[in-house]
Amino acid sequence: xxxxxxxxxxxxxxxxxxxxxxxxxxxxxxxxxxxxxxxxxxxxxxxxxxxxxxxxxxxxxxxxxxxxxxxxxxxxxxxxxxxxxxxxxxxxxxxxxxxxxx
Amino acid sequence: xxxxxxxxxxxxxxxxxxxxxxxxxxxxxxxxxxxxxxxxxxxxxxxxxxxxxxxxxxxxxxxxxxxxxxxxxxxxxxxxxxxxxxxxxxxxxxxxxxxxxxxxxxxxxxxxxxxxxxxxxxxxxxxxxxxxxxxxxxxxxxxxxxxxxxxxxxxxxxxxxxxxxxxxxxxxxxxxxxxxxxxxxxxxxxxxxxxxxxxxxxxxxxxxxxxxxxxxxxxxxxxxxxxxxxxxxxxxxxxxxxxxxxxxxxxxxxxxxxxxxxxxxxxxxxxxxxxxxxxxxxxxxxxxxxxxxxxxxxxxxxxxxxxxxxxxxxxxxxxxxxxxxxxxxxxxxxxxxxxxxxxxxxxxxxxxxxxxxxxxxxxxxxxxxxxxxxxxxxxxxxxxxxxxxxxxxxxxxxxxxxxxxxxxxxxxxxxxxxxx
Numbered sequence: 225x226x227x228x229x230x231x232x233x234x235x236x237x238x239x240x241x242x243x244x245x246x247x248x249x250x251x252x253x254x255x256x257x258x259x260x261x262x263x264x265x266x267x268x269x270x271x272x273x274x275x276x277x278x279x280x281x282x283x284x285x286x287x288x289x290x291x292x293x294x295x296x297x298x299x300x301x302x303x304x305x306x307x308x309x310x311x312x313x314x315x316x317x318x319x320x321x322x323x324x325x326x
Numbered sequence: 327x328x329x330x331x332x333x334x335x336x337x338x339x340x341x342x343x344x345x346x347x348x349x350x351x352x353x354x355x356x357x358x359x360x361x362x363x364x365x366x367x368x369x370x371x372x373x374x375x376x377x378x379x380x381x382x383x384x385x386x387x388x389x390x391x392x393x394x395x396x397x398x399x400x401x402x403x404x405x406x407x408x409x410x411x412x413x414x415x416x417x418x419x420x421x422x423x424x425x426x427x428x429x430x431x432x433x434x435x436x437x438x439x440x441x442x443x444x445x446x447x448x449x450x451x452x453x454x455x456x457x458x459x460x461x462x463x464x465x466x467x468x469x470x471x472x473x474x475x476x477x478x479x480x481x482x483x484x485x486x487x488x489x490x491x492x493x494x495x496x497x498x499x500x501x502x503x504x505x506x507x508x509x510x511x512x513x514x515x516x517x518x519x520x521x522x523x524x525x526x527x528x529x530x531x532x533x534x535x536x537x538x539x540x541x542x543x544x545x546x547x548x549x550x551x552x553x554x555x556x557x558x559x560x561x562x563x564x565x566x567x568x569x570x571x572x573x574x575x576x577x578x579x580x581x582x583x584x585x586x587x588x589x590x591x592x593x594x595x596x597x598x599x600x601x602x603x604x605x606x607x608x609x610x611x612x613x614x615x616x617x618x619x620x621x622x623x624x625x626x627x628x629x630x631x632x633x634x635x636x637x638x639x640x641x642x643x644x645x646x647x648x649x650x651x652x653x654x655x656x657x658x659x660x661x662x663x664x665x666x667x668x669x670x671x672x673x674x675x676x677x678x679x680x681x682x683x684x685x686x687x688x689x690x691x692x693x694x695x696x697x698x699x700x701x702x703x704x705x706x707x708x709x710x711x712x713x714x715x716x717x718x719x720x721x722x723x724x725x726x727x728x729x730x731x732x733x734x735x736x737x738x739x740x741x742x743x744x745x746x
Contacts, residue, residue, distance in 0.1 A: 231568070231647075232570070232571040234567045235645050236640070236645050236647035236648070236693070238645075239640055239645070239648065240469070252664070262571075263358070263359050263362045270343065270441075278568075278647065279566050279651060280563070280566055280567060280568035280571075280647065280650075280651075281568050281571070283342070283350075283567060283572075284350075285348040287350065298387075304566055304651045304656065305651070305652075305654070307638070307647065307651045307652075308633070308647070308648055308649075308650070308651025308652025308653070308654055309632075309633065309648075309652050310636055310648060310652075315332070
């Protein structure tokens with residue numbers, strides 16, 4: 225599964241990428257997880273299976289949904305507490321959950 | 327806490343949505359994307375300015391004969407930024423319209439926008455150097471002209487394409503050739519308009535727009551406007567919205583105008599005209615969460631210690647999200663006061679210190695992830711006083727946070743004991 229994380233500069237979400245990669249590795253899953261700034265997201269969305277947005281950029285969700293719609297990719301906002309605590313395991317589980325729904 | 331609920335509700339549902347709507351407006355969004363695309367060039371310019379003014383005597387002496395070369399690199403990048411901006415706005419605005427009509431081509435848009443803008447700078451001829459492009463207003467001063475000319479040109483372009491006022495080639499003509507003809511009428515319409523204005527009517531529209539925007543720039547660069555900017559920035563962050571992102575989309579052209587003027591003044595050896603620049607905000611005001619991280623690292627609350635360790639490295643490099651969402655600061659009524667008024671205090675304090683002449687104003691752009699004191703030192707061309715002011719602000723924020731943090735910590739400690 226390919227998981228795309230998006231925030232303003234792609235900085236704070238990139239912290240989460242490492243944590244999620246570790247969680248995925250522990251569970252024996254080979255996922256591609258990467259973070260980009262909002263302005264570049266348009267070039268990356270088609271390569272993702274699921275798009276997660278940093279909670280501080282949640283106002284961007286509607287635009288993201290518009291970008292993701294042609295590819296049928298689910299988009300959602302990461303829970304603030306998990307985001308703050310950089311909880312890779314929980315965010316990974318969240319990504320899997322919404323990917324299944326999508 | 328009914329008051330707090332009301333406040334949060336008001337920010338989240340009343341204040342934030344219109345601000346976000348403004349920042350997501352197609353024009354401001356295109357301008358912001360153009361600036362993001364130009365950022366490497368702006369940083370390159372700043373790097374050369376830094377080299378030209380690097381505060382080591384031996385270095386200064388060594389480069390003295392060629393110091394003009396370093397300023398020259400700035401002149402050909404930041405000094406010509408409006409050209410890049412015209413291309414960028416033309417490209418990204420066309421890209422927006424491309425989603426509505428596939429015949430709008432971003433590259434054609436960029437070209438139309440570029441030459442529309444250049445039409446306003448009649449090429450001159452001098453005996454010494456031959457043909458030349460007058461570059462005085464192609465830098466930061468021409469930005470508003472570049473933006474407005476680009477927007478109008480792209481509006482004409484996309485209108486004609488959407489209304490299908492184009493030259494249609496018969497089937498069988500290769501698509502490449504056909505598309506070149508498709509944009510022929512729009513190019514003529516958009517670029518010729520500027521020719522008529524600039525050459526036929528002899529209206530110096532760049533100067534006109536500059537003069538028109540002068541009050542906006544002067545107002546936007548003022549203490550009050552930037553103070554309000556910081557206030558909105560913090561207020562939005564308080565409800566967990568990226569306030570800096572929203573404020574930047576409106577302030578960016580003004581900030582770059584300020585930066586351009588500051589660099590120009592520094593090159594000429596004059597006083598730095600603008601204090602409350604984006605650089606000022608980054609080096610002195612939006613200081614990192616480090617004071618809180620230090621408090622959390624020595625906390626008796628286990629969750630705080632974990633968060634402190636996790637947030638230490640990001641905080642050193644000004645990434646605030648782990649603390650903002652982890653502690654959390656958002657929607658925390660007790661931390662509301664230091665979060666909003668602490669930073670407004672630091673803003674006012676630093677402004678006064680610089681205005682009084684004790685510390686020089688920054689004029690070199692250092693990327694925002696560089697720790698405050700280092701950025702302040704480099705950004706002022708090597709002022710220890712600036713580094714000291716930035717450091718002092720970390721300390722001040724520490725003591726502003728402290729009493730409020732203690733209350734939050736006490737509650738967390740109580741919860742921890744109850745759960746054990």
